[in-house]
Amino acid sequence: xxxxxxxxxxxxxxxxxxxxxxxxxxxxxxxxxxxxxxxxxxxxxxxxxxxxxxxxxxxxxxxxxxxxxxxxxxxxxxxxxxxxxxxxxxxxxxxxxxxxxxxxxxxxxxxxxxxxxxxxxxxxxxxxxxxxxxxxxxxxxxxxxxxxxxxxxxxxxxxxxxxxxxxxxxxxxxxxxxxxxxxxxxxxxxxxxxxxxxxxxxxxxxxxxxxxxxxxxxxxxxxxxxxxxxxxxxxxxxxxxxxxxxxxxxxxxxxxxxxxxxxxxxxxxxxxxxxxxxxxxxxxxxxxxxxxxxxxxxxxxxxxxxxxxxxxxxxxxxxxxxxxxxxxxxxxxxxxxxxxxxxxxxxxxxxxxxxxxxxxxxxxxxxxxxxxxxxxxxxxxxxxxxxxxxxxxxxxxxxxxxxxxxxxxxxxxxxxxxxxxxxxxxxxxxxxxxxxxxxxxxxxxxxxxxxxxxxxxxx
Numbered sequence: 001x002x003x004x005x006x007x008x009x010x011x012x013x014x015x016x017x018x019x020x021x022x023x024x025x026x027x028x029x030x031x032x033x034x035x036x037x038x039x040x041x042x043x044x045x046x047x048x049x050x051x052x053x054x055x056x057x058x059x060x061x062x063x064x065x066x067x068x069x070x071x072x073x074x075x076x077x078x079x080x081x082x083x084x085x086x087x088x089x090x091x092x093x094x095x096x097x098x099x100x101x102x103x104x105x106x107x108x109x110x111x112x113x114x115x116x117x118x119x120x121x122x123x124x125x126x127x128x129x130x131x132x133x134x135x136x137x138x139x140x141x142x143x144x145x146x147x148x149x150x151x152x153x154x155x156x157x158x159x160x161x162x163x164x165x166x167x168x169x170x171x172x173x174x175x176x177x178x179x180x181x182x183x184x185x186x187x188x189x190x191x192x193x194x195x196x197x198x199x200x201x202x203x204x205x206x207x208x209x210x211x212x213x214x215x216x217x218x219x220x221x222x223x224x225x226x227x228x229x230x231x232x233x234x235x236x237x238x239x240x241x242x243x244x245x246x247x248x249x250x251x252x253x254x255x256x257x258x259x260x261x262x263x264x265x266x267x268x269x270x271x272x273x274x275x276x277x278x279x280x281x282x283x284x285x286x287x288x289x290x291x292x293x294x295x296x297x298x299x300x301x302x303x304x305x306x307x308x309x310x311x312x313x314x315x316x317x318x319x320x321x322x323x324x325x326x327x328x329x330x331x332x333x334x335x336x337x338x339x340x341x342x343x344x345x346x347x348x349x350x351x352x353x354x355x356x357x358x359x360x361x362x363x364x365x366x367x368x369x370x371x372x373x374x375x376x377x378x379x380x381x382x383x384x385x386x387x388x389x390x391x392x393x394x395x396x397x398x399x400x401x402x403x404x405x406x407x408x409x410x411x412x413x414x415x416x417x418x419x420x421x422x423x424x425x426x427x428x429x430x431x432x433x434x435x436x437x438x439x440x441x442x443x444x445x446x447x448x449x450x451x452x453x454x455x456x457x458x459x
Contacts, residue, residue, distance in 0.1 A: 001030065002430065003042035004390070007397055010050045011383050012366075015407055023390045026201055027430025032384060045394060045432070047424040048402070048410065050365060051383045052117025052391030053331040054372025056293045057234075057272050057322025060104040060144060061125055064452075065091050066326050068459060069301075081240050081302045088325075089174030091458065092125050097134075097143045099452055100125065104147035106449035107326060109439040111153060114330045114420055117391035117428040118154035120293075120322065120375050122208060122234060122272070124162045124178045126189060131176030138192035142199070149200040151441065152433040154389065156376040158208035158234050159193040161186040161223060163215045167250035178210070183222045190228065202389065202429050204231075204377050211236040212255045213243055217262070224263050232270055232377050234293070235259075239273040239304050256281045265290045270375045272322070275305040282308050286317030291371055293320050296337035297328030306341045310351050320372035335364045335415055361412030394424040 002023050009019040009032070020036040023029055036042060069087055072079045095103070104121075111119060121144050127133050136142065141157050148155035162178040165171040171179055180186040190205065197203035207227045209215050212235070215223075224233065238244055238255045247255045256277055259265065265288040272293045277285065285292070294307055302325075309319065321334045328334060335352075339360065342351035352360040373380060380388050395402060395414060399422045405413045426434040433440055453459050 001025075003036060004427070005036075005042045005044045006049045006392075007046050008048045009384060009392075010048075010365075010411065015048075015410070021384070021390055023430035027389050027428075029384060029386055029388050029390050029430075031386065043432070045424070045427075046397060047394035048397060048414075049392040049394050049427075050411070050414065051369045052393055052426065052428060053115050053368055054320060054376055055111055055116040055119040055322050055331070056270065056320040056372045056375035057295055057324050058107075058119050058121050059325060060107050060121055060123070060147075061092060061095055061100055062088060062324075063107040063326040064095070064103050064456065064458065081242075081304065084302060086174065092177055093129060093174065094456065094458075095125070096129075097139055099456070100140055101143035101147050102448045102452045104144050105150050105445045107329075108147055108151045108153045108155075109434075109442065109445050110329050111323070112151060112426045112428055112439060113434050113437065114332075115393035115423065115426055116153070116323075116329075116331060117389075117393075117426065118156070118202075118372070118376050118378075119148070120156045120158055120206065120232075120234065121148075122158050122160060124160035124210060126159070127177045127179070129177070131179070136192065137189050138196040141193045142196035145196050145200050145203045148203060151439060151445065152428050152431055154202040154376070154391070154429065155197075155200070156204055156206050156232070157193050157197055158206045159186075159189050160208040160210050161189075161215050161219070162210040163219065164213065166213045167246045183219050183226070186223065187227070206232040206234055206375075206377055208233070209235040211239075211243070212247060212251075212258065217251065217258065221262060229268075230377075231268075232375055233268055234270045234272060234375070236272045237274050238271075238276045239299075241276060241305075244276055254278070254281065256285060260284050260288065267291060267318070267374065270320070272324075273299060273304060273307070275299065275307050277308055277312075279311070282311050282317075283315045286312050286315035289318075291318045291320060291374060293322050293375060294334075294338055295322045295324035296334050296341065298324035298326075300337065300341075301325065301327045306345060309338065309342050310346055313351075318371045318374075319367055320375050321368050330420065331368065332415055332418065335368060339364070359412065361415040364415050365411060390427055390430040392427040394426065396422055396424045 004021045022031045267289040269290040
């Protein structure tokens with residue numbers, strides 16, 4: 001057992017001060033109280049604590065190319081999502097299991113540093129460099145779980161079913177490490193991934209389809225009906241206009257339109273991006289209970305477009321955030337980008353509010369944390385509850401801006417007006433993993449990553 005003493009702890013009903021949080025050996029909360037036994041040892045953390053953020057969409061290997069797709073050919077040469085994808089394929093064909101683990105460890109340590117305490121890893125680099133499955137079908141996924149365990153972040157491993165190169169098209173050479181030919185092949189991969197997750201206390205699986213263009217529609221239906229019904233279901237959908245045009249040509253339906261008509265959608269489903277929706281799709285998707293996962297820094301970087309969030313929320317739609325290609329890793333920046341994009345479109349400032357909640361900061365945390373947890377397979381509705389893992393982002397109380405702020409304005413100050421230098425650290429799974437801006441295993445993790453980058457020579 002271990003006990004933390006927190007200056008201030010955010011619960012759904014507001015701030016609770018001078019709190020003792022006791023955790024067990026697995027990092028789960030045993031008790032929360034304003035008092036403790038006088039002879040019980042505790043670790044004092046002079047900080048304001050809010051719930052750890054959930055990174056609901058990650059492609060870990062892409063961190064190795066973050067910032068490298070910004071040198072563009074001049075003239076009339078197209079540079080868009082599809083040209084970026086070719087650079088991503090080249091990287092995916094090169095990395096070994098050891099490489100992936102080193103990349104993921106550095107990435108996950110950085111996520112923790114910024115305040116993410118759990119990650120949904122949308123994982124599709126499954127096979128060896130020749131496209132042949134490893135003897136352990138989940139070799140690459142297991143390395144992601146090992147990296148998460150090393151740094152102390154929770155992971156939901158989403159082995160992705162990837163079958164085709166586009167609507168009605170065979171897969172291309174750059175996709176050969178991703179592929180499962182049949183639903184049965186995918187279910188074998190999923191079972192192997194579950195075994196990999198058994199190696200770490202804070203790991204679990206979710207079901208994933210790469211996209212409607214990446215899997216034959218009848219097979220999407222089978223996975224939806226026959227796959228793990230207790231797990232979340234993630235899919236990229238309607239990210240790019242070209243994808244919608246191809247769907248209309250092949251299915252005579254838009255991607256979300258087809259999903260609404262052919263899949264029994266509910267809150268188990270998490271649609272990633274869903275950038276380009278009609279008004280009727282927006283309303284129907286929200287009313288189905290389906291969540292969307294928005295990745296503003298990546299969506300902006302790739303020129304995807306802006307999701308109709310304000311309209312989606314007006315119909316009760318729920319959303320979470322992710323960092324996708326990891327050009328940005330700060331949850332506060334993702335939330336600001338998401339909010340400000342809506343303000344620029346609507347010419348109004350109340351995009352992060354509802355009829356029940358008029359505090360933008362509180363609304364943002366509530367949605368990103370609780371909807372984000374559902375994307376992980378965690379149905380807890382409390383911020384810090386008995387039996388939950390103790391996951392918290394910690395802010396320095398003595399920073400001038402924070403010290404001068406009233407309690408009622410504190411959360412929005414954190415969301416809209418701070419940077420990582422104002423964070424004290426991050427508690428994940430009951431352990432202070434990041435303190436004063438450095439992960440406890442920073443030296444080894446960063447050294448391994450730098451050596452890998454030197455070997456890859458891609459930066």
